[in-house]
Amino acid sequence: MSELPDRASVVVIGAGIVGNCVVGHLAARGWTDMVLVDKGPLPDPGGSTGHASNFIFPVDHGKELALLTIDSQRQYEEMGVQVMPGGIEVARTEERMEELRRRMASAKAWGVESRLVTPAEIKELVPFINEEILLGGFYTPSVSVVDSLQAGTIMRQRALDANALTVSTMTEVEDLEVEEGRIRAVVTDRGRIECDYVVVACGLWSPRIAAMAGATIPLIPTVHQMIDVGPIPQLEATRSEIAFPIVRDMDAGMYERQNGGDMEIGSYAHRPILHDPDDIPSIEESPLSPTQLPLTEADFDAQMEDALELMPELLDTPGAGVKHGIDGLLSYTADGAPVLGETVEVKGLWSAAAVWIKEGPGVGKMIAEWMTDGEPEIDPHGADIARFTPNQRTWHHIRARVNEGFNKTYGIVHPREQWESNRFTRCSTFHPRTEALGAVYFEAGGWERPQWYESNAHLVEEFGVEDRPHEWDARWWSPIINAEHLALRDRAGIIDLTAFSIFEVTGPGACDYLQRMVVTNVDRAVGRVMYTPMLTHNGGFRSDLTVVRLAWDRYRVITGGPDWGRDLKWFTDHLPEDGSAHIHDITSAWCTAGVWGPRARDIVQSVTDHDMSNEAFPFGAAQEVVVNGIPTVMLRMSYVGDLGWEIHAPMEHGVKLWDTLWAAGQPHGMVAAGGGVYGTTGRIEKGYRLMGAELESEYNPVEAGLAFPKVKAADFNGKAAYLKARESEPIAKMCSLTVDDHMSAAGIERFMNGGEPILTRDGQRIADAHGRPSYVTTAGAGPSVGKHILLAYLPTEHATEGNELLVEYMGEHYPVTVRSNTRNGVFDPDDTRMKA
């Protein structure tokens, strides 16, 4: 054991797969003087890595986790600690077969070779399976098993070989010292280490450790049960750790994986069993390890029956029995994704937690890139620890969501599926009014947003909107959305936009500061509204924003509800050190209603003396307007492509503002419209991009079609990369496509939901010169153009208007045509309505 140094560049706490991979990748990027501590011994200190099943199914519907997993497999392979027995997700139900077809589309989108197999083919691959209860399977030959302990050892050794690391085991962290919001030192029972950075990679102990610094890492230790059944001569005869493909019995929520002469059976089907991170036994107190608690047998009984049904002869082999069973503890989060990045509370304190074996090396690399360069190669927005709102960081929320989400681990989760637990915690001031109108709420950034209004059901008939014939396509959707859309385009709609995140930037340096942050020139006249990308240092999208100049030294910055935490942290992190500019989060102080449509001017003009004419209040302007005695700020702009205003008012005036606008709108046939119009149908017809869907750090404004004609003189984040990107034709372009024919082989019209791969007309997968695949970033109806619209990045050679391609959906191909390769979309491309 090495002596602990009293000073380090970074202290990594936790020597599981994640901590080891972090030090390995940091060393590869030139970091030295690192310390890795763990309270347990090596190579298995007793965390979740030590009892992991170590298998990797690379196909995930979500892009970020799929890319991290594929990168991790590549790293395990490079380290020589991976074998590929293949794996099959089997279906017992027709609903699951449909899900497996959807899996096929995701496999194709992310470039993983997979195929659907018949029960007979499954039997050939896994001779001891009872194929009679199966309808089919999803076979991925690259499903692998890795030695995660050995991988950790190799990664650690790389840092040791580079003379960059001191390892200290059996070392308990007792305190984290913070000074002026920055981490200063780690205090252990073997000494105090001053440091600039701390990475918390302690798996389920992470919340405890972070709390020592006053920071939160929102995850909860949750039981995943598994048993080991053996000895089984048929498995022993393979003389191999794993010779047969791993079987995921998806409908039963469990897996069967050969482990030498035994069969390991794991389950995500038992009741959710959550533990308190402060109440995990110590290593000495644990019969096996702190994360391997005694199996609570009664919870596993139903799973045993399912397993016996699937592999009756094998598991009934005379002499074979349950050799071992545990309640294995894993880290679960409220939304299922890892928690990565610098904590929002303490500078220099990083989280690398809630990570599974399948993502470990990829996350190690991501954290190292992020710490070194300020941003990782793979866009981390879905895993960024800053994504949570304060109420989402509470135990109350985490417990509720993990209790609800645990059994969805192998579930069929619809892309629009909503959570049921802990809802209506964050509501707009308009909520009583929208509720009275029969709003159906979707959650965004912890807010409740009306998605559509049941009181608008009569519009479906008025506008002749057709329902979607397939239940899956119609799930978490309503034809009322399209009807609200048409009513808005025909007359007017009022939309509750209170979920917007709003920051105020003030101070004598406000202009210079914002100039450095965003692409557009913000040194413009007071009263100017500016839409702008905000870039990473590499020139990819960090965010897109509306910036309003309210005074020479005062700006309002508006961003999406779900982007609140990440954007606020990014802005705060880049504030000038001289204190010349400040940022205030005023999200909870302001409500916002949008009124748009051809009658919007008539409606708004009727409740104010302010001149709302196009001449007095042109497009792109912001003005202070008094509405029925309420001081508001109005922004002449639109995300739905129609005439109208975003109307901002102090929260306490909200109800009166709504009532005033509502009453004024009635003679004009104004309807309440939901997020279905605002976020999908209205915006997608206009080709407007959405952060996290079309916009992410992998793509730059030139590719997204959002580059400005001129580049401002002032320097800004990502400028060099932005200038470079402008020099040549982009290798991919964001395009709007429409579906030419919806008819499936079964004679049912189908409607894509997003995430599907775009293929050439002869069915070939499409990827650009950087290997980035073409897939649907957003799919939705375009009621005013009578088409289903898909947004997707296409390699430039495919991104020509009129180009005919295919989209794969639920195992079938549908013809699509490129309609636009610019930002203008397919509806009113000249913006005549918006600028009327």
Added chain:
Amino acid sequence: MTLNILVAVKRVPAPGAKIVLTEDAQRIDTKHLGFTVSPHEECAVEEAVQLVGKHGGSSTVITLGPPVAEEQLRTAISMGIDHGVLVETDEQEWDALATAAALTDAIQTLEADGDRFDLILFGNESADAGNYQVGIRVAHALDRPVVSGIKAIEPTDARATMKRAVADGFEVLDLPLPAVAAIKEGINLPRYPAMRGRLLAKKAQIRRLTPQRRDGGMRRVRLHHPPQQQAQTQMLGTGADAAPAVAALFEEVGLL
């Protein structure tokens, strides 16, 4: 001949390296622990299953304990025991005298209902208290022969030959049935509970008896856990460089 065998087991916590006591030092804190029976008792269960398998007859497992001790009965049933009997107590620990008296009552009740036990098997000692008493006291109360430390049982016509391990070999004992034996770990290799067996055991009927508590003279004052020597791992080196240090250590401990 067929055999009617009763096996007695005791539910005990399965602790880690460090045993945590409750604040009042009256018991082991079992919040994070699973429960099991002693290895001797596991072997007694296996022996009963094997003997009945070979000679025919029936096996029953009995325990004195709280309702949750059913778990240990069902585990024994999933290993092949036919019946389970729970002599139900509260959560309090019963001393050896009270336990033996209650088990004796229970056995007499069971036998009065028609089950005469040719063999009653105990573990040599419980995993927690380790009093080495209950089997002997029950045998005495039932006026049956008893032997302990048993590592082999071979029944023949109303008698049984048993082997008991001593320093240099075995004592071979011959005794008439019915008899009582305290089994020692090593008599056999207990099987793992089969998955199918577990599912069947879940549905098995457990007979419940209510004992009368007759405490003996022994009273627990408190539990005391002596401080443990903390094990410390020391790296002597890696690869060939470690050889001299290893050799030096071997010399130091007298291996070389």
